[in-house]
Amino acid sequence: MTSINQVQEEIKDEFEILGSDRESTIYYIMELGNGLPPFPEEARTDDHIIKGCQSKVWLEAKEEEGKIVFLADSNTDITKGLISLLIRILSGRTPDEILQAELYFIEQIGMGNIIGSQRSNGLASMIKQMKLYALAFQSKLNA
Amino acid sequence: MALDLTHIRSLFPILDQEVNGKPLVYFDNAATTQKPQSVIDALSQYYQTDNSNIHRGAHTLADRATRTYEKTREMVREFIGAKEQEEIIFTKGTTEGINLVAATFGRKYIQAGDEIIISTMEHHSNIVPWQMLCEEKGAHLKIIPVSDAGEIDLEDFKKLLSPTTKLVSVVHVSNALGTINPVKSIIDLAHAQGAKVLLDGAQSTSHLEVDVQALDCDFMAFSAHKIYGPTGMGVLYGKREILESMPPYQGGGEMIKEVTFEKTTYNEIPFKFEAGTPNIGDVIAFQKALEFVKEIGKANIKAHEDDLLAYAVEKLSHIKGFVPIGTAKEKVSVVSFLIKDMHPFDVGMMLDASGIAVRTGHHCTQPLMNRFGIEGTVRASFAVYNTKEEIDRLAESVHKIAKIKNK
Known part of the structure; x- marks a missing residue:
């Protein structure tokens, strides 16, 4: 399996090809969201919600053989695209890997300028929540 | 043309x-209109040549700033067709105007069991102050429904009106939908039941001819920044006799006549409601926005x-x-x-x-x-x-x- 940083480099390359046109970058992010696997309806509960001002994210995590698999959905397509990037990087990793991950691609792509401050805050909340899941699973696995 | x-x-x-x-x-x-160069220049000019605290200044700059500041009051009076300058209170914006009425008129005139009527299409700033007041006073908030087209049916409003209605506070033009409400009819119907009416004029004053005397509303609140003027400045219009009967809003400088530790007497309107150093520069710059609108x-x-x-x-x-x-x-x-x-x-x-x-x-x-x-x-x-x-x-x-x- 490719490492977390290898995946980040791949993503950086993809965004580099898009160039500086914000419109096509946003369309691309929306398209990425369509690639998310379907979210299990039974997990669409309030305790899985990360609430932003305008968009909602549902995030569910399960452990499979010491690794964490993330599932997510959102009511907005751009947010779906963003979380799909995080899932591509973090899903299927061990709790340690997730906790140690430094998601530098966000700054290096200049994601803040692409998605604006509201959604950047949302993105930060998603990462925080994914790390919290990792922390919870880590203490469970070590118990 | x-x-x-x-x-x-x-x-x-x-x-x-x-x-x-x-x-x-x-x-x-x-949300906010852009500002013409004249407004931007006036703001900058004020700080370059006239800046001084207004009222009671013994020097030329203070006098000049005061006169220019008070000129806005006269221009606003004309802009909304008010009878007297004293009926124009400067605020931070529409939200503060509504809160001022809730805090003063509300404090004095709303009692337990009274009713306040608003509509479904109100901005939160014309909902929450009344919820807070109703909770404090044990009064009730009644809501006029809105049709699928986004309109108010006057028949629905009539059903809510009663002698226990003390205040009707409605939006003149909906910010979310653009609907122009039949406020003249709402005002007349409310008055027939003895209720006062506050108009949220945030969205109407930039688009429509607004004449508060013709409308006969008791209060109207609006913001300068939606009429090509600066942010942080707004107006509350109120009829003289009602404003005079209301207790002051905030305590402080400007709003007093005389202060002793035993008793303070309050200034006349509009100053009674304008505690503290106001937003002088923006009030002055607003003149240019009013001129711009008038010119076109x-x-x-x-x-x-x-x-x-x-x-x-x-x-x-x-x-x-x-x-x-x-x-x-x-x-x-x-x-x-x-x-x-x-x-x-x-x-x-x-x-x-x-x-x-x-x-x-x-x-x-x-x-x-x-x-x-x-x-x-x-x-x-x-x-x-x-x-x-x-x-x-x-x-x-x-x-x-x-x-x-x-x-």
Whole structure:
């Protein structure tokens, strides 16, 4: 399996090809969201919600053989695209890997300028929540 | 009369710029309008040559600042057709004006069991102050429903009115839908029951001829920044006899006549309600915004904006997946809409990427959004400097975005 940083480099390359046109970058992010696997309806509960001002994210995590698999959905397509990037990087990793991950691609792509401050805050909340899941699973696995 | 849009646009320096590599289309005027150079210059000029604290100054600068500041009061009086300058209170904006009425008129006149009527299409700033007051006083808040088109039915309003109604506080023009409400009828019906009426004029004062004496409203609150003026400055109009009977709002300087530790006597209106050093620079700069509107003429502005609205509705209606929200017969230049199967936030961000500024979300009218069973809308709102070419750009982008989900 490719490492977390290898995946980040791949993503950086993809965004580099898009160039500086914000419109096509946003369309691309929306398209990425369509690639998310379907979210299990039974997990669409309030305790899985990360609430932003305008968009909602549902995030569910399960452990499979010491690794964490993330599932997510959102009511907005751009947010779906963003979380799909995080899932591509973090899903299927061990709790340690997730906790140690430094998601530098966000700054290096200049994601803040692409998605604006509201959604950047949302993105930060998603990462925080994914790390919290990792922390919870880590203490469970070590118990 | 067709407006000289090239000239008008040249007065607004901010419009001449590119956003995301495309010429800016500013369609977020219901949130705040842009400012003409004259307003910007007046603000800067004030700080360069006249800055001084007003009233009671023994020196020339203070006197000059005071006279210029008070001149705005007279201009605002004329702008809304008030009888006297003393009925014009300067505030931070519409929100503070409404809160002032809730805190003073409300404190004195609303008792347990009384009723206050608002409508479903109120901005949160015309809901929450009344909820707070009702909770404190044990009074009740009654809500006028809104139809599918986004209109108030006067018959529904009549059913809510009763002798226990003490105040009706309604929005003149809906910020989220653009609906122009039948406020004259609402005021007359309320008065017949002995209730006072507050108009939220935040969205109406920039688009419509507003004459508070002809309307006979008891209060009206509005903001300068939606009428090409500066932010942080607004107006509360109130009828003299009501303002005089109300207790003061905040305590402090400016609002007193004499202070001893035993007893303080309060200043006359409007100063009774203007504690502390006011927003002198912005109040003065607002004159230039009022002059700008006067020069073009409200009727000409309205005609141009009506034209833009009709053109936009016509253009957008043909787009597959376009869903208008709020289709009232009487509207100002606001188009609120959804694109089928798309979130307004996504639509707004994609429009922004093509250089078009709109607002998305609930527009601080969550109960209204709940009424329509939606989370929010995309809102394009037009002002005097907008053009049909800009609406073409909007329609083109909306078409492109809508195609993603509406093939």
